[in-house]
Amino acid sequence: MDILGICGSQRSQSFNRMVLNLAGDCMPAPMKLSTLDWDAVPPFNADVLAKGFPESVAAVRERIRRADGVVIVTPEYNFSVPGMLKNLIDWISRGEDQPFNNKPIAILSATGGPLGGARVQYDLRKVLMFMNTQVLVKPEIFVGNVNQKFDANGQCTDELTRQFITAQMTAFKAWIERQQRANAV
Template identity: 85%
Template sequence: MDIVGICGSNRAQSFNRMVLNLAGECMPAPMTLSTLEWEAVPPFNADLLAKGFPDTVQALRERIRRADGVVIVTPEYNFSVPGMLKNLIDWISRGEDQPFAHKPLAILSATTGPLGGARVQYDLRKIMMFMNAATMVKPEVFVGNAAQKFDADAQCTDELTRKFVTAQMTAFKSWIERQQRANALA
């Protein structure tokens, strides 16, 4: 099962990148995670789109289209979705053939504060619902106080966090299988 990971933070030592890596470690077989790098995506501009998708955007769209599922792990900026992540989603969502339609999706968030990103997940779920993504609702994973749950080598030291992420990735495998069966019947 080919899973694409998107980190909502491009910061080198992002706790969300650490959680995304943890999700990859916690995936049951035969799931495998590859992380998209998207720093080169330009700001969305309809004039630029009128000339065609930039190569960087087109490559990301095709990679998502080929994947069996997508995992997005993102911080919460100002109670919502980080601007650059929203920009990426805006680019990917353009066109009749946008690749998030019916794509199984899992969302996680991590913050250094106690709430763990509950508000960003609410807003991200609304955005992905508009794109008709098959967003898994439960189990939810909010990693609060993330700085206390990872060591200097970016390894998770909190067994409860690892347990929650493992439970979500196990449920995501089943979610993907259900979505694949439903799509085959459609």
């Protein structure tokens, strides 16, 4: 099962990337996570789009289309979706062949504060709903005080966090299978 991971933080050592890696480690077989590299996606510009999708955007759209499911792990910036992640989603949403249509998605968020990104998930769910994605509702994962749950090597040191993420990835596998059966009818 081909799962694509999107990290809402582009920083190489971000805690959200650590949580994304942990989600990959917690996936049951036959799920396999690969992480999207989207650093080359330019700022959205309708004038550029009028000439066609930039190569980097076309590649991202095709990679999403091929995936059985997408895991998005993101920080919360100013109570909402990080600007660059929203920019990526804006590019992906364009065109009649929008690759997020009916795509199963799991959302996780991690922040240094105690709430763990609850507000970003609310806003991100609204955006993804507009694109007709199939977002997993429960269990929700908000990793608060994330800086206390990973060591210097990016390994999770908090067993409860690992258990929560394992439960979500198990539910996500079942969610993808349900969506695949529904789409086959």
